[in-house]
Amino acid sequence: KVDNTHKETEMDSEQLHSTLKNILMLIKNHQSAWPFQKPVDKNEAPDYLDHIRFPMDLKTMSERLKNRYYCNKRLFIADMNRIFTNCRAYNQPDTDYYKCANSLEKFFQSKMKESNLWD
Numbered sequence: 470k471v472d473n474t475h476k477e478t479e480m481d482s483e484q485l486h487s488t489l490k491n492i493l494m495l496i497k498n499h500q501s502a503w504p505f506q507k508p509v510d511k512n513e514a515p516d517y518l519d520h521i522r523f524p525m526d527l528k529t530m531s532e533r534l535k536n537r538y539y540c541n542k543r544l545f546i547a548d549m550n551r552i553f554t555n556c557r558a559y560n561q562p563d564t565d566y567y568k569c570a571n572s573l574e575k576f577f578q579s580k581m582k583e584s585n586l587w588d
């Protein structure tokens with residue numbers, strides 16, 4: 470017999486999708502999101518893929534959302550966190566990119582907590 474008493478507190482698939490869609494929209498419209506809208510361009514950072522094995526960006530996340538890849542909150546959190554950790558791995562702490570990552574990460578975590586979706 471499977472215990473599904475916790476079900477009442479979990480979101481159904483449609484509610485999760487719409488909640489993640491709203492959070493991603495808020496993130497994309499944030500003033501610190503500009504470095505992360507699209508994959509890092511190799512013309513801007515020719516050695517980027519020498520350092521970063523799993524690139525991620527907000528456009529890719531939008532595509533994954535539309536394709537129903539984010540069937541649970543952990544997959545969404547993992548991709549969003551990778552945007553921030555990639556940025557802090559490639560850039561120095563005193564750069565605008567690094568500061569945008571920290572600022573956007575704070576905003577992201579606040580939205581996830583508000584939605585009762587934080588880990």
Ligand SMILES: COc1cccc2onc(N)c12
Nearest residue numbers: 504505509513514556559566
């Ligand atoms: C436009 O974004 C970039 C341009 C060049 C290097 C970069 O590292 N991480 C970034 N988001 C980035």
